[in-house]
Amino acid sequence: MAQTTPQGVDRGQPLVHAVNVTKAFHGTEVLKGIDMDVHRGEVVVLLGPSGSGKTTFLRCINQLETIDGGRIWVDGDLMGYEDRGGTLHRLTDKRIAAQRRDIGMCFQRFNLFPHKTVLENVIEAPRQVKGVSKGAATEKALELLAQVGLEDKPAAYPAQLSGGQQQRVAIARALAMDPKLMLFDEPTSALDPELVGEVLKVMRDLAQGGMTMIVVTHEMGFAREVADRVVFMDAGVVVEEGPPAQVIGNPQHNRTRAFLSRMR
Numbered sequence: 001m002a003q004t005t006p007q008g009v010d011r012g013q014p015l016v017h018a019v020n021v022t023k024a025f026h027g028t029e030v031l032k033g034i035d036m037d038v039h040r041g042e043v044v045v046l047l048g049p050s051g052s053g054k055t056t057f058l059r060c061i062n063q064l065e066t067i068d069g070g071r072i073w074v075d076g077d078l079m080g081y082e083d084r085g086g087t088l089h090r091l092t093d094k095r096i097a098a099q100r101r102d103i104g105m106c107f108q109r110f111n112l113f114p115h116k117t118v119l120e121n122v123i124e125a126p127r128q129v130k131g132v133s134k135g136a137a138t139e140k141a142l143e144l145l146a147q148v149g150l151e152d153k154p155a156a157y158p159a160q161l162s163g164g165q166q167q168r169v170a171i172a173r174a175l176a177m178d179p180k181l182m183l184f185d186e187p188t189s190a191l192d193p194e195l196v197g198e199v200l201k202v203m204r205d206l207a208q209g210g211m212t213m214i215v216v217t218h219e220m221g222f223a224r225e226v227a228d229r230v231v232f233m234d235a236g237v238v239v240e241e242g243p244p245a246q247v248i249g250n251p252q253h254n255r256t257r258a259f260l261s262r263m264r
């Protein structure tokens, strides 16, 4: 039976179940056997130095990269493969695309369509991928724009918006697909400092609304306040993990301490 903690995290079967995930580029292993479970409603912040494999791990979950070894399940679905009697067979691109539909991703660069309005950007995927009617997609998009504080911007073009506003549109666009899981890859790193807070606020609200999230960020305040769990990665391995007060407040490993001392 599902057990929900006071923070709203469901301790039943994890939404993301990653086992011994390995990935190499040109013979260099950048993920060296990552194990990670993320429960429904949980917010996990991935911390670690540049090059430690955080982005690659997110991209593996979302099937933007093919893993070399291990397995990743999202909501019970084996990502990218079919297990036939213990032998893995790669799924067709169509089936992989279907798996990816339920996972929202926000990047450092928001990549909105520059020639489409904010509203058109948000309704694009539900219309094209899910075949949602224009009316229903528009109604939902306007709700999502209100949720990210952009109810007055549906007719604007991306170039008319600040970076923070564009990133909030990108979040609304991801949410328009009703994702089970949201992946954020340094969503505020490209923003001017004064615009970071408005994006983190939208992410905090989303977390409080029960969204399951994996967030790569260097925003330590966000990690402390919003994460249920912090995972510190270095050189392709998970070095330590736990509640933020433990990992950030009282790190056990020298590598974590060295990283955190550079953050302050």
Ligand code: ADP
Binding pocket: 025, 026, 030, 048, 049, 050, 051, 052, 053, 054, 055, 056, 057
């Ligand atoms: P992080 O997100 O922690 O900064 P990344 O996952 O981006 O780390 O990168 C991990 C390592 O993998 C780095 O050494 C990076 O240069 C390398 N890498 C990532 N993507 C590719 C790629 N497409 N081709 C070659 N090397 C890559």
